[in-house]
Amino acid sequence: MRTRSLSPQDHERIADAIRAAEARTSGEIVCVLARSSDSYFYPAAFMLTIGMLAASFGAALLFHVWWLSLPAWQFVAAQALAMALAIGVIGLWPALRIHLVPRGLRYRRAHRNAIDQFLATNIHMTADRTGVLIFLSLAERYAEVVADAGINARVPQERWNEMVAGLVSHAAAGRLAEGFEQAIAAAGTLLAADFPPRPDDANELDDGLVEI
Numbered sequence: 001m002r003t004r005s006l007s008p009q010d011h012e013r014i015a016d017a018i019r020a021a022e023a024r025t026s027g028e029i030v031c032v033l034a035r036s037s038d039s040y041f042y043p044a045a046f047m048l049t050i051g052m053l054a055a056s057f058g059a060a061l062l063f064h065v066w067w068l069s070l071p072a073w074q075f076v077a078a079q080a081l082a083m084a085l086a087i088g089v090i091g092l093w094p095a096l097r098i099h100l101v102p103r104g105l106r107y108r109r110a111h112r113n114a115i116d117q118f119l120a121t122n123i124h125m126t127a128d129r130t131g132v133l134i135f136l137s138l139a140e141r142y143a144e145v146v147a148d149a150g151i152n153a154r155v156p157q158e159r160w161n162e163m164v165a166g167l168v169s170h171a172a173a174g175r176l177a178e179g180f181e182q183a184i185a186a187a188g189t190l191l192a193a194d195f196p197p198r199p200d201d202a203n204e205l206d207d208g209l210v211e212i
Contacts, residue, residue, distance in 0.1 A: 006033070006211065010177040015208040017181045021188025022203065027130040027151065027195045029187050030121050031180050031209045036098070036139035037113035041090065043105060044097035048086045052079065098139050110142035117212070118146045126204050130195050134183050136167055136176075143167045145187070154194045163187065180209065 006014075018029050056079050063070060090097050098106060114135040118124065123131035129150035136143045145160040163183045170179025 006176055006209070011209055013177050014180045014184070017184040018207040021184050021191075022207070024188050024197065025130075025191035025195050026128065026198050026201045027132060027187075027191035028123065028126050028203075028205045029132050029134065029184055029191075030123055030205055031134045031184065032114075032117045032121070032136070033176065033180075033209055033211050034110075034113055034117075034135070034137040034139075035212070037106075037110040037137045037142070039094065040097040040101050040106075040109075041094075044090050044100040045087055047100045047102075048090070049083065052083050052086065055082075106140040107142055110137040110140040111144060113137060114144045114146055117210070121210065122205065124148055128195070130191070131205065132187050132191065134163070134167070134180065134187060136171055136179075138171065141168065141172070143171070145183075151191070151195070155190050159186075159190055 014031060018031065021029055056075075060075075062068075090100070114133065114137075117135060118133045121133065123133055123146075126148065129148040131148045132151060133146040134143075135146065143164045145163055147155060147160065163186045166186070167179045167183045170176065170182065
């Protein structure tokens with residue numbers, strides 16, 4: 001995904017979209033954009049270690065087949081040096097780490113971050129439990145909609161999946177603001193069908209995009 005920064009104008013557009021959507025419903029919508037959901041240093045270092053051990057085993061077999069000899073201390077020293085260099089590379093260039101981590105782990109970390117943000121932004125504290133989090137983590141190419149208990153029983157998961165697919169597609173093309181606007185409008189339409197605005201409705205959560 002292209003990770004260009006959002007301008008103040010983009011933030012205002014997203015806030016306006018949230019206000020427009022919430023005008024049609026008693027539900028609350030919160031948007032969170034994460035550049036990454038983990039540093040991935042330790043998972044990347046672990047994968048490098050496994051790769052290094054496998055390469056060392058292969059090298060040892062070749063030495064045996066070719067009748068080559070190498071003192072044990074030199075072999076171990078070469079392993080240690082290669083490992084130190086590999087760790088140094090991922091330490092100096094953090095962007096490389098995520099490419100060494102299995103996709104399943106990336107998605108689990110991003111999902112955990114989405115749940116953490118759902119709680120951190122107090123969506124679960126709304127009066128009628130009708131809050132929705134629209135979450136996007138760029139490094140993992142992961143998006144998720146987390147809906148509170150009052151909404152999950154009425155809105156099928158397939159509708160949220162459609163929103164996620166659209167948001168990821170826009171983000172992949174570098175259209176972050178447009179992606180959030182579209183997802184917010186879709187969420188507003190879904191919420192309005194089952195949770196129309198009330199005369200005493202109050203805006204319980206801040207309107208706007210949270211960047212972390």
